[in-house]
Structure formats: C-alpha cells, structure tokens
Amino acid sequence: xxxxxLSLGAGRGYSGRGHLSRAWSRLIRKKIAVACILTLxxxxxxxxxxxxxAPYGYTDQDYTVIRKPPSLEHLxxxxxAGRDLFTRVLWGIQNTVILTAVGMxxxxxxxxxxxxxxxxxxxxxxxxxxxxxxxxxxxxxDILLIIxxxxxxxxxxxxxxxxxxxxxxxEGLVRTGVADYVVVSxxxxxxxxxxxxxxxxxxxxxxxxxxxxxxxxxxGSSTPRILFRHLLPNAMSPIIVTxxxxxxxxxxxxxxxxxxxxxxQPPRPSLGTMLFEGGNISVLRTEPWMLLxxxxxxxxxxxxxxxxxxxxxxxxxxxxx
Amino acid sequence: xxxYIVRRLLWLPVLxxxxxxxxxxxxxxxxxxxxxxxxxxxxxxxxxxxxxxxxGLDRHFFVQYGDYMWGFVRGDFGESLRYRGQPVRDLxxxxxxxxxxxxxxxxxxxxxLGLPLGFFIAHRQGRWQDPAAxxxxxxxxxxxxxxxxxxxxxxxxxxxxWVPCSGWGGLIDPRIVVPAITMGVPGIAGLMRLxxxxxxxxxxxxxxxxxxxxxLGAVRIDxxxxxxNAIIPIITIMAFALAGLIGGAFITExxxxxxxxxxxxxxxxxxxxxxxxxxxxxxxxxxFVLANLLADLTYxxxxxxxxxx
Numbered sequence: 001x002x003x004x005x006l007s008l009g010a011g012r013g014y015s016g017r018g019h020l021s022r023a024w025s026r027l028i029r030k031k032i033a034v035a036c037i038l039t040l041x042x043x044x045x046x047x048x049x050x051x052x053x054a055p056y057g058y059t060d061q062d063y064t065v066i067r068k069p070p071s072l073e074h075l076x077x078x079x080x081a082g083r084d085l086f087t088r089v090l091w092g093i094q095n096t097v098i099l100t101a102v103g104m105x106x107x108x109x110x111x112x113x114x115x116x117x118x119x120x121x122x123x124x125x126x127x128x129x130x131x132x133x134x135x136x137x138x139x140x141x142d143i144l145l146i147i148x149x150x151x152x153x154x155x156x157x158x159x160x161x162x163x164x165x166x167x168x169x170x171e172g173l174v175r176t177g178v179a180d181y182v183v184v185s186x187x188x189x190x191x192x193x194x195x196x197x198x199x200x201x202x203x204x205x206x207x208x209x210x211x212x213x214x215x216x217x218x219x220g221s222s223t224p225r226i227l228f229r230h231l232l233p234n235a236m237s238p239i240i241v242t243x244x245x246x247x248x249x250x251x252x253x254x255x256x257x258x259x260x261x262x263x264x265q266p267p268r269p270s271l272g273t274m275l276f277e278g279g280n281i282s283v284l285r286t287e288p289w290m291l292l293x294x295x296x297x298x299x300x301x302x303x304x305x306x307x308x309x310x311x312x313x314x315x316x317x318x319x320x321x
Numbered sequence: 322x323x324x325y326i327v328r329r330l331l332w333l334p335v336l337x338x339x340x341x342x343x344x345x346x347x348x349x350x351x352x353x354x355x356x357x358x359x360x361x362x363x364x365x366x367x368x369x370x371x372x373x374x375x376x377g378l379d380r381h382f383f384v385q386y387g388d389y390m391w392g393f394v395r396g397d398f399g400e401s402l403r404y405r406g407q408p409v410r411d412l413x414x415x416x417x418x419x420x421x422x423x424x425x426x427x428x429x430x431x432x433x434l435g436l437p438l439g440f441f442i443a444h445r446q447g448r449w450q451d452p453a454a455x456x457x458x459x460x461x462x463x464x465x466x467x468x469x470x471x472x473x474x475x476x477x478x479x480x481x482x483w484v485p486c487s488g489w490g491g492l493i494d495p496r497i498v499v500p501a502i503t504m505g506v507p508g509i510a511g512l513m514r515l516x517x518x519x520x521x522x523x524x525x526x527x528x529x530x531x532x533x534x535x536x537l538g539a540v541r542i543d544x545x546x547x548x549x550n551a552i553i554p555i556i557t558i559m560a561f562a563l564a565g566l567i568g569g570a571f572i573t574e575x576x577x578x579x580x581x582x583x584x585x586x587x588x589x590x591x592x593x594x595x596x597x598x599x600x601x602x603x604x605x606x607x608x609f610v611l612a613n614l615l616a617d618l619t620y621x622x623x624x625x626x627x628x629x630x
Binding site for chain 1: 336339340343344347348455456459460462463464465467468470471472474475478479486487567568571572576586587590591598601602605606609610
C-alpha cells in the first residue's frame with residue numbers, strides 16, 4: 001500500500017504486500033496489542049450502543065435503591081438519586097466516543113494532515129505562516145486555552161444555536177446537547193491539529209527530496225498526485241502512531257472539560273461529571289464505588305489507546321526499537 | 322549562534338502580542354458580563370453602568386487592550402474584578418510560588434524515578450524488564466488525574482490516616498504527598514522512554530566500544546561515559562515536562578484545595594475575572610516560551626555539535 005513493491009522484493013517473501021499490511025500482521029501477533037484492540041472494541045461498542053445495552057434509563061430514579069453498592073441488579077451500584085451507575089457510565093462513554101472521534105478526525109487528521117502537507121510541500125511563505133500560527137497556539141498552556149475557549153465561546157455558540165432554533169425549522173439543538181458537542185469539539189480541534197501538522201511537515205520535508213518524488217515530478221505528475229500518491233502514503237506510519245496516541249490524550253482532555261462542568265451539560269451523563277461527583281471527599285467516605293465505574297472506564301480507554309500506540313510504534317518504526 | 326538567539330528573542334514579543342490579543346479578545350467578546358457577576362444579587366442597571374465606566378469597560382476594545390498591555394509591560398496586571406481593590410499581581414504571585422514548589426516536588430519524583438529506570442532498562446534491552454517497565458509506566462500514566470487523586474486520598478487519608486485529606490503546608494508537610502505523587506507519576510513514562518532511547522544511542526557508539534576495549538570497568542563506563550552523554554537530549558524535554566505539569570495542576574489543586582495558580586485559574590474563568598485570566602495566561606505563555614528557548618540554548622551549549630543558523 002505504501003510503496004509499490006519492486007519486482008525484486010517479490011522474491012523475498014513479501015510479494016505484493018505493502019508496508020502497512022505487513023505491519024498489521026506483526027501487530028496482531030502481539031498479545032498486548034490484541035488485548036487493547038479488544039478492550040477498545042468492547043468499551044466503544046458499549047458506548048455506541050448504550051441505548052440498547054443499558055438496563056435502565058440514564059435519568060431513571062429509583063428511590064428504593066439509593067446509594068447501593070454494586071450488586072447483580074445494579075452492576076456498578078447506584079448514586080445518591082438512585083440512578084444506575086452502569087447505565088450512566090455507558091452513556092458517558094458515548095459522549096467521550098463521539099467527541100474524541102470528531103476531534104481527532106477533523107482536528108488531527110483532516111486539518112492537521114492537510115496543513116502539514118501544504119506546509120511541508122510548498123515551503124517558504126505558506127510554510128512560515130502555518131508554522132507561526134501553530135507556534136502561537138502552542139505557546140498557550142494547551143489545557144488553559146481549551147478551558148478559556150469553552151468557557152468564553154460556549155455560551156455564544158449556545159445562543160447562536162437557540163437563534164437557529166427560533167428562526168429555522170431546526171429544533172432541539174440545545175436540548176439534545178448538539179450545541180455542547182459543537183462547543184467541545186471546536187475546542188478539541190483548536191489544539192489537536194498542531195502536533196500532527198508539525199509531524200507531517202517534518203516527514204514531507206524529508207520525503208520530498210527523495211528520488212521517487214523527483215522522478216514523479218520529472219514525468220510531469222500533477223501536484224495533488226504527488227501529494228496524495230507519493231508523499232502522504234510514505235508518511236503514513238508516524239501519522240497512525242501519533243493519531244493513536246493522540247486519541248488517549250483527547251479522551252483525557254474531554255474528561256477534564258466535563259469534570260470542570262464545561263462539557264456536555266446535565267441531565268446527559270458524562271464521565272467527567274461522574275468523576276467529579278465521585279471524587280468528592282464526603283462521597284468517597286461513604287460511597288467509594290461511585291468513583292470506580294467511571295474511573296475504570298476512563299482509565300481503560302486512555303490506557304488502551306496509549307498501549308496500542310506504543311505497539312504500533314514498534315511494528316511501524318522497527319528501527320527505533 | 323548569536324544570530325539564532327537574537328532572532329528567537331525578537332520573535333518573542335510578536336508571539337506574546339498574538340497570545341495576549343487572542344486571550345483579551347476571547348474575554349471581551351464572550352457573553353457573561355463581569356459587572357453582573359461582581360454585583361451578584363445586588364445588580365441594578367445604574368450601578369452597573371457606573372462600575373462599568375469606573376473600570377473602563379465602556380471604552381473601545383483596542384483602547385482597553387492597549388491600556389492593559391501598557392500596564393502589563395510595566396508590571397501592573399490590573400485590578401481583580403472578583404477581589405475588589407486587590408491588584409492581580411499581588412494575588413497571583415504567592416499562588417505561583419505555591420504551584421512552583423508543588424511542581425518542583427512532582428518534577429523531582431518524575432526525574433528521580435524516570436531517569437534511573439530508563440538507564441536501567443536500556444541495559445536490559447530485549448529482556449523482560451524492558452517491555453514490563455514500559456508497560457507499567459503507561460498503565461500508571463493513563464490513570465486520569467481526577468481518578469488518581471481521589472483514589473490515593475481514599476487509601477492514604479480515609480483508610481490509612483497517614484495524611485490529611487486536603488490543604489497545603491509547603492514542601493515539608495505530609496499534605497504534599499498526594500498531589501506530588503499524582504502529578505509526578507504521569508511524567509515518569511515519558512522521561513523513562515527518552516532516557517532509554519538516548520542511553521541505547523550512546524551505548525552503540527564507537528567511543529563506548531573503545532572504552533570497553535581499553536579495559537575500563539563497566540561501572541566507570543556507565544557513569545563517566547554513557548550517563549553523561551545520554552542525559553544531554555533529556556534537557557530539551559524538561560521544558561515540555563513542565564508544561565505537562567500545568568495540566569495536572571488545574572485538577573489536583575482544585576480537588577486538594579491547594580491555593581495555587583491552577584486552582585485560581587479555574588476560579589477566575591468561572592468568575593469571568595478577565596484581568597486575572599489575562600495575567601495567568603500571559604505569564605504562563607511567557608514562562609513556557611522562555612523555558613523552550615532556554616532548553617534549546619542549553620542544548621546547544623552542552624552539545625557543541627548542534628549549530629543553529
């Protein structure tokens with residue numbers, strides 16, 4: 001897939017298979033990597049299909065089972081309002097899954113990779129401009145920038161959404177939480193692109209000097225063809241590793257935001273809000289299980305992405321081992 | 322070399338200008354009137370207008386910005402909107418000192434565990450200790466700080482009664498244990514891996530083989546040759562490790578009730594205390610940029626092979 005194999009390579013036992021598919025077969029021989037992929041599959045499908053799996057509704061209050069530790073009826077116990085924590089964790093995971101997927105796809109992959117490609121390939125003024133903007137963004141302590149963005153622009157965007165509801169046929173944007181999703185994703189995107197753009201730029205600067213790119217230019221290939229056919233595929237390995245590790249980071253940031261009360265607003269549950277409630281010292285004293293379920297869910301997601309990124313780094317860049 | 326330093330220093334004000342303009346703009350164009358927050362229940366439009374005029378909030382955006390920056394350059398960060406009559410500078414300086422000491426404690430934990438571990442597993446490359454240490458450090462690093470702080474508190478404070486549950490008493494005080502561990506442990510993974518890579522890099526070089534060949538003892542080679550050279554690239558990373566601590570400080574200080582700058586930043590954002598937010602962001606950005614510059618320059622001085630154009 002990455003580099004067209006020369007006929008010479010065919011005799012060496014990897015006939016017609018690209019770098020990525022060979023890396024994949026090395027990856028699934030690693031126990032840790034397989035465990036991570038399975039964990040992510042379980043946790044993510046738990047979140048995505050929360051509506052079908054969850055045994056209760058996330059706002060259902062049952063006053064007969066207030067503050068009960070984990071049991072067979074309530075796998076993760078119940079909170080002070082008699083709500084099922086397992087259900088709430090599943091819905092919380094759903095928020096995290098949506099937000100981090102949007103943040104990574106738009107911020108990290110689309111914007112980051114595109115700007116990195118443009119910056120690395122065009123050089124000079126454009127390169128300077130993009131990298132300088134990136135430098136401005138990265139000279140904020142990133143979590144502070146995100147908090148400021150959400151805290152200040154959040155209400156503006158919610159107001160705008162309300163205006164849209166009043167003046168168009170669209171309805172329920174604020175009530176269903178779409179506005180919150182937009183706010184948080186914007187904030188995640190605002191810092192998510194910089195690292196990726198720098199990485200891709202560095203790769204492109206190196207790859208564009210190689211002979212096969214020179215040859216492509218010599219035979220008159222168009223710029224998009226050179227970019228997407230010759231440059232991007234060769235920069236794929238580090239992009240995959242960075243995106244994977246970045247996912248863990250994004251999950252963390254999303255949880256920080258909702259922990260501060262800046263993310264998805266109640267009554268929709270989110271892992272951060274649940275951790276906030278469970279981390280209170282008086283709650284810890286009497287109902288420590290409230291921290292357990294959301295804590296484990298968050299930890300499993302971040303850990304799996306990090307370990308998977310590490311394993312991918314091993315199989316994709318064998319030289320750095 | 323000097324050319325490079327001058328260029329970096331000239332770029333510094335431009336960077337700070339952009340950062341300050343963005344922060345100031347976000348603060349001013351955001352809804353949520355600070356005067357309204359300030360007055361709370363005692364709000365009435367007439368008084369609001371008077372206070373607004375008094376604070377200069379009714380002037381043009383760029384006039385306010387220019388006014389603020391002129392003050393900032395002279396060391397006057399304005400007056401807090403939340404704590405009336407108190408200059409922001411007097412509010413944030415003691416809090417920064419608290420956070421700096423906490424960061425120092427956390428950093429000490431990261432370095433004291435990360436560097437020796439990285440050095441050690443580089444010598445065990447290919448054996449079980451190597452991947453085990455990397456995996457363990459990732460497991461610890463992946464615990465979100467809002468989980469690790471309450472979990473440690475539950476264990477050390479509620480169950481074992483070793484430390485008080487919240488508060489701050491300086492560097493030599495049992496209350497620093499939980500925040501220092503929770504902020505320091507995530508840094509171990511990164512430092513350890515860098516140290517491992519850097520040590521391996523040095524160990525494979527010719528002069529180490531020469532040292533072995535001329536009959537130097539293993540300990541002497543490790544201390545005099547390998548460690549000294551392996552530590553050089555780590556210096557550049559320290560600046561970034563410090564930046565990572567800032568993120569942890571927001572949460573840890575808020576949960577633990579530590580009167581540091583992280584907690585104050587979170588409070589200021591919720592109180593829409595713009596002068597405080599501005600000052601924290603600008604000072605933070607300034608420190609961050611300077612730390613990076615310093616790291617790059619130190620790197621160049623300790624490793625003469627590096628030349629900046």
